[in-house]
Amino acid sequence: MKDRLEAYAELLERYAASANLVSPKVLAELPVHFAAARAYGEVLPEGVHVLDVGSGAGLPAIPLAIARPDLTLTLAERRAKRAAFLDLAAARLGLENVRVYNGDVQQWSGRTAYVTAQAVAPFDVVYRLVAHAADYPLTLIARKGPGWRAEAARLGAEVFHVKPLGSGAELVALRLEAPR
Ligand SMILES: C[S@@+](CC[C@H](N)C(=O)[O-])C[C@H]1O[C@@H](n2cnc3c(N)ncnc32)[C@H](O)[C@@H]1O
Numbered sequence: 234m235k236d237r238l239e240a241y242a243e244l245l246e247r248y249a250a251s252a253n254l255v256s257p258k259v260l261a262e263l264p265v266h267f268a269a270a271r272a273y274g275e276v277l278p279e280g281v282h283v284l285d286v287g288s289g290a291g292l293p294a295i296p297l298a299i300a301r302p303d304l305t306l307t308l309a310e311r312r313a314k315r316a317a318f319l320d321l322a323a324a325r326l327g328l329e330n331v332r333v334y335n336g337d338v339q340q341w342s343g344r345t346a347y348v349t350a351q352a353v354a355p356f357d358v359v360y361r362l363v364a365h366a367a368d369y370p371l372t373l374i375a376r377k378g379p380g381w382r383a384e385a386a387r388l389g390a391e392v393f394h395v396k397p398l399g400s401g402a403e404l405v406a407l408r409l410e411a412p413r
Pocket residue numbers: 286287288289290291292293309310311312315336337338339350351352353362
């Protein structure tokens with residue numbers, strides 16, 4: 234069977250323009266994005282559920298689901314064409330650990346203690362989107378550029394993991410022990 238990451242990259246290339254998925258720049262840098270997605274996995278314990286907010290074309294959630302079949306992931310994406318692509322990708326890649334929620338994550342009715350959100354909003358804004366669904370301690374993970382420390386401070390969250398990803402980006406994980 235073809236490598237699943239390679240198959241995902243081919244799907245992205247095929248549907249990127251028609252479904253308005255990702256820019257040509259992201260397509261050209263896919264190996265960097267796949268490496269970043271693996272870094273999320275380093276923070277996540279065995280067997281947990283993860284809510285990925287604003288999954289877009291599936292970064293980091295699809296490569297993460299491929300690398301970590303022990304995780305169960307909900308991919309929340311409000312744009313219908315992107316959600317349809319996520320459904321298609323999960324089916325073609327045989328990702329039984331992926332569920333797609335097509336809607337605003339503020340209406341998602343599940344519960345979770347692990348949230349990822351890449352290129353969606355500052356940490357404190359993402360927290361407000363998911364607070365209704367949070368189990369505590371709650372872990373928030375994102376790839377960030379400069380400025381994230383102010384976001385963490387606004388939230389009063391503990392920063393427990395920072396990993397440089399190159400080009401000034403860092404993988405950052407925050408923990409909230411109780412609701413804000
Ligand atoms: C800039 S894209 C980033 C996509 C992907 N995470 C990435 O890193 O390439 C942000 C995505 O978040 C989605 N989004 C923003 N707010 C959302 C919400 N409240 N509920 C669900 N999806 C949301 C948008 O539709 C968009 O597809």
